[in-house]
Amino acid sequence: MNTSKVASSEDSPGVEDGSPDTMRAVVMKEAGNAEVLRVAELPAPHAGAGEVRISVNAATVNAGDLLLRQGGGPSVVEILGMDAAGIIDEIGPGTTTDLKLGDRVMAFVQPLRPAGGAYAQKVVLPANWVVQAPQGTSDVEASTLPMNGLTAMLAIDTLALSPGETVAVTGAAGGLGGYVVQLAHIAGLRVIADAAPADVDLVRSLGADIVVARGDAFAAQVREHVPAGVDGLVDTAVVGAAALGAIRDNGILVNVRPSAGPGSAPLHPERGIDFRLISVADYGGRQDKLEQLRRHVEHGRLTLRVAATFSPEHAAQAHRRLEAGGTRGRLVIDFSEAAGPRTSDVTIPAVNR
Numbered sequence: 001m002n003t004s005k006v007a008s009s010e011d012s013p014g015v016e017d018g019s020p021d022t023m024r025a026v027v028m029k030e031a032g033n034a035e036v037l038r039v040a041e042l043p044a045p046h047a048g049a050g051e052v053r054i055s056v057n058a059a060t061v062n063a064g065d066l067l068l069r070q071g072g073g074p075s076v077v078e079i080l081g082m083d084a085a086g087i088i089d090e091i092g093p094g095t096t097t098d099l100k101l102g103d104r105v106m107a108f109v110q111p112l113r114p115a116g117g118a119y120a121q122k123v124v125l126p127a128n129w130v131v132q133a134p135q136g137t138s139d140v141e142a143s144t145l146p147m148n149g150l151t152a153m154l155a156i157d158t159l160a161l162s163p164g165e166t167v168a169v170t171g172a173a174g175g176l177g178g179y180v181v182q183l184a185h186i187a188g189l190r191v192i193a194d195a196a197p198a199d200v201d202l203v204r205s206l207g208a209d210i211v212v213a214r215g216d217a218f219a220a221q222v223r224e225h226v227p228a229g230v231d232g233l234v235d236t237a238v239v240g241a242a243a244l245g246a247i248r249d250n251g252i253l254v255n256v257r258p259s260a261g262p263g264s265a266p267l268h269p270e271r272g273i274d275f276r277l278i279s280v281a282d283y284g285g286r287q288d289k290l291e292q293l294r295r296h297v298e299h300g301r302l303t304l305r306v307a308a309t310f311s312p313e314h315a316a317q318a319h320r321r322l323e324a325g326g327t328r329g330r331l332v333i334d335f336s337e338a339a340g341p342r343t344s345d346v347t348i349p350a351v352n353r
Contacts, residue, residue, distance in 0.1 A: 003349045005238050025120035026315040026333065027078050031071030034316035034323070036078075045115060045124040047092035052099055052155045056086040057336040058309075059118040061318045064103055068069065068111060069319065079116030081333075082109050082280075085133055085143035097127040097258035106294075108146040110284055118143075119315065121335050131290040134297035134304075139264060141304040144175070144330040149293040149302070151280040152179035156187055157348045158276050159232040163188030168222050168230045168246050171237030172208060173199035175305065175330050176256065180234045181206045182302050192225060194237070202328065209226035219245030242268060247273050254278060 023044040028036040047053040060083035067079045085106040088099050088197030099105065107130040111117030133142035161167060167184050171177035171308060172193035184191045185207030188324060194209035194215075203211050212221035219242065222230060236259050247253055250272040258277060283289050296302040307329030310318040318331045 013038065015346075023121035024312060024335070025079050025116075026081075026312050027119075028080070029078070030055075031069065031076055034069070034319040037316045039312045039315075042120070044122045047090040047124050049094050050126055051092040051095060052088050052097065052105075052130055052324075053085045053090035053092075053122055053124045053309050054084055054105060055089040055131065056084045056116070056118060056121055056123050056138035057334070058085045059120075059309075059333045059335065060147070061142045061322055061331040061333060062147055062313075063322065064147075065111075065117075066319060066323060067150065073112060075086050077111050078118060078120050080111050081116075081118030082111060082147040083107075083143045083145070084109050085116035085139040086123075088130075089122075090124075091127075092196070095127050097290055099127060099130060099132070104139065104142070105130050106133045106142040106146050106290070107131070108150055108280070108284060110281060117335060119312070126285060128285050128287045131287055131294055134294045137297065137304060140309055140332045140334060141308055142302050143332055144288060144306060145293055145297065145302070147280055148176045148179050148330075150177055150283040151256060151278070152183050153235055153282050153289055153293065154278050154280060155180055155234045155256070155279060156189075157181045158254050158278055159234070159252055161189055161231050162189070164190065165231040166190040166226055168209075168233040168243075169193040170214075170218065170233070170235050170239045170243060172203045172206070172211075173328055174236060177234075177236040178203075178206050178305065179302065180236060181208050182271070183296075186296065192222055192230060195221060199328065208236065210342075218241060219243055220245035227341065239334065244270065244273065247271075250274075252276060307331055309334040 003248050022041050025042050026037055027040045041267045057079045062082050065080040086105045088101055088105055107125055109118040167189045169177055169180050172181050173195050181191055181193050192210040193203050195203040195211050196214050202209050230246055232252040233247050234254045235243055236256055252274040255277045307327050309332045315333055322331055
């Protein structure tokens, strides 16, 4: 059992002695466009019983962050961010954990909690929400895995298909869709995925057995390959009703969001298709699932893709770039003091590991 302790240079080489009472965070005081994001100095939180504190070096920007920033949550979220990677610098009193001071870790963070999300230099979480980062990865790379990885794993678990059955995936070139393709492949499923022409090779490299074109003809193209329809479909692109034709009678559709937004076609039950709406919050605290994702990365079965990094001062720019669409790989806010120049404002291809 670990007792409350603040990391020191003696305990953990490379970890600064002592902890500052304040931290920098990207905050918002009201919902709106990307310009509501700004950097502020806030009191640093400390780990309590059953908790650990992460000195955050990297926090990934997600589509959910954009939704919350625009007012899509029950209230204004001061600190956004669902993915964090960094170093354990505090362990709360009486906390039982295998994690140690100085460990490199990653975590899924729920920004709707009172303490907010991951866009901060210090984040306190229950110890079972945190695992060691995959060996051989940087903090920036590790930060891209937890939220999308857990969502993809939940989607595959919800499908509950057997090896050899067929799943279709929309948005397969995206961060979430790519993980769904890879995890489906790991599970022994036959994978049919969509892609724009420029992304066909990428999606094939992730493990798709068949790649069809994105667009209105998606369902018809899937049926050309599987006349009876696929056993399940994971709709990461939120195509909605237009994708239903790809699914066989009594198959299953997994949605990651309720709809594509205003004006989208509503989903109605048909042909016995089982509709499932999933939320990554259901896998919050599932340390076993995060550990499984970590092992997949370490064994080369999951690919971490980084498109660009941004300083906290350029968080608004990261949000605008994600809103513009077409990003292949993840956008990451780099809190590391030793990071040097970030790649913000630079167009670079996705980095595959």
